[in-house]
Every structure is written in structure tokens, then in C-alpha cells.
Amino acid sequence: xxxxxxxxxxxxxxxxxxxxxxxxxxxxxxxxxxxxxxxxxxxxxxxxxxxxxxxxxxxxxxxxxxxxxxxxxxxxxxxxxxxxxxxxxxxxxxxxxxxxxxxxxxxxxxxxxxxxxxxxxxxxxxxxxxxxxxxxx
Amino acid sequence: xxxxxxxxxxxxxxxxxxxxxxxxxxxxxxxxxxxxxxxxxxxxxxxxxxxxxxxxxxxxxxxxxxxxxxxxxxxxxxxxxxxxxxxxxxxxxxxxxxxxxxxxxxxxxxxxxxxxxxxxxxxxxxxxxxxxxxxxx
Numbered sequence: 001x002x003x004x005x006x007x008x009x010x011x012x013x014x015x016x017x018x019x020x021x022x023x024x025x026x027x028x029x030x031x032x033x034x035x036x037x038x039x040x041x042x043x044x045x046x047x048x049x050x051x052x053x054x055x056x057x058x059x060x061x062x063x064x065x066x067x068x069x070x071x072x073x074x075x076x077x078x079x080x081x082x083x084x085x086x087x088x089x090x091x092x093x094x095x096x097x098x099x100x101x102x103x104x105x106x107x108x109x110x111x112x113x114x115x116x117x118x119x120x121x122x123x124x125x126x127x128x129x130x131x132x133x134x135x136x137x
Numbered sequence: 138x139x140x141x142x143x144x145x146x147x148x149x150x151x152x153x154x155x156x157x158x159x160x161x162x163x164x165x166x167x168x169x170x171x172x173x174x175x176x177x178x179x180x181x182x183x184x185x186x187x188x189x190x191x192x193x194x195x196x197x198x199x200x201x202x203x204x205x206x207x208x209x210x211x212x213x214x215x216x217x218x219x220x221x222x223x224x225x226x227x228x229x230x231x232x233x234x235x236x237x238x239x240x241x242x243x244x245x246x247x248x249x250x251x252x253x254x255x256x257x258x259x260x261x262x263x264x265x266x267x268x269x270x271x272x273x274x
Contacts (some may be wrong), residue, residue, distance in 0.1 A: 021182035027175045033239045034171040038164045039251060041203050043225045045158035066178050066247050088180045097272045110203050114176060118164045
């Protein structure tokens, strides 16, 4: 698992502006680098909360703050970087083999994830020592 | 276009509860009746705002209030009904041939749409008299 945090980027998406609100459209494979097999969203997060980390063997994800803000701490076993998401038309693209922690949620924030695969528990790496072992193999 | 508003339903989705927030996962074809080809979301809508209506020839959609609330007015050319969306784990499934208006947005609301097709302007019906003509053919 040779992926690094430097292969994870923030992508700016279009914002279609209108008196009655803004729209950001994301077509699978066109606007983002994968087909959208699954969507999930996280809400009712208490302000200041932290969500425990994990990594994936094969999953590609795009993480978006559609409301409020939070920080994503990316970790490839050697280096870490923290990315603040707080605009609905920016998305963080995360490739397989990257540990991520979600921290510093604002009250009322909503985290939207577009994922390249359906849910598969076997794809999750939830143990940090095991993650480091896989990265250093 | 014989579809009616009675074929459009509110679907309750799972809510995975946790001290640090709730997650609702939507796997294409498993949790919802179509593959997710496109995702878009509407934000920065001024409170009380209304968004002009349209219908689709072929598109299936799921509309979710991931933050705040709004009302969706469905119209099949003969009957209308108004559905209030205000919980992130409920989605309104809209089939082709239904005119919809979006009204009564709360401040800070975010409307998330999962769509069965990529964007195609030819699939939109934006003229209400034309819509009525198609429905009565």
C-alpha cells in the first residue's frame, strides 16, 4: 500500500449561482474520478466532536462539507496533513491506503461522502497498528 | 406519460446512531431503486425561498433534506400533493413525468438529490403548458 497523502487533493467543483440558492452537480466519472456506487452522510454531530479513524483497502472517496465545517487529518503512516473543509463546492478526494480522522466539527455540520464501492466491511482497516504494518510491508 | 403523484413515496432509510453523530448510508440499487449516476445539492437558499418547477422525461430522483427543511409540491397534471422534508433519513422518490416545485426553505437548509442519469438538458421539461400537453396525450 504505497499511496501517500500527497495523492489526496482538494477539488473545486462548479457552483451554479441563482438568486434562490447555489447548486453543485457531481456526475459520476465526469466530475469525479469514479462511478458513485454509494452515498452516505453524517449529521447530528455535536460541535467539537471527533470521529475515530480508519483506512480502506480499495475504496476511493470524495468528502464534502455540505453544511458547516470540520477537519480531516490524513495519515499515510509516514506523514500527516490536516485539511479544513468548510465550503460545499470543495471536495477532498481520498485514495485507498490512507488513514483519516475527522475532527473539529462545527455544530450543525453535514459531511457528505461519495464512494466508489458499495459497503463492504472487509474493505475497512480499523486497527492503526495493522494499518502501519500494511503500509510498511 | 401516465405516472401519477401516488407513485412517488417517502422512503425511510437507516440511521446508524453513534455518540459522535448519525450516518445514513445509501447504496445504489440496494437501498434505492436505481444506480447513482449523478449527485447534486442545493445550498445557500434564502429562508422562505421558492425554486421554479420542472419535470423529467426519464429521470428518477431521490430528494433528501440533509439539513433544515423545505416542501416539495408534486403535480401530475391532475392532482397535487405537498410533502415536507425535514429529516436526513427520509427521502422522497420521484419518478419521471412529475412536475415538482420546491418551496418554503428554512434558512441554512441543504437539499441533496441522487439521480438515476447524468445531466441531460433534453430530459428537462421546463414549460408547464408543455408538461400538461404531454400528460394528456
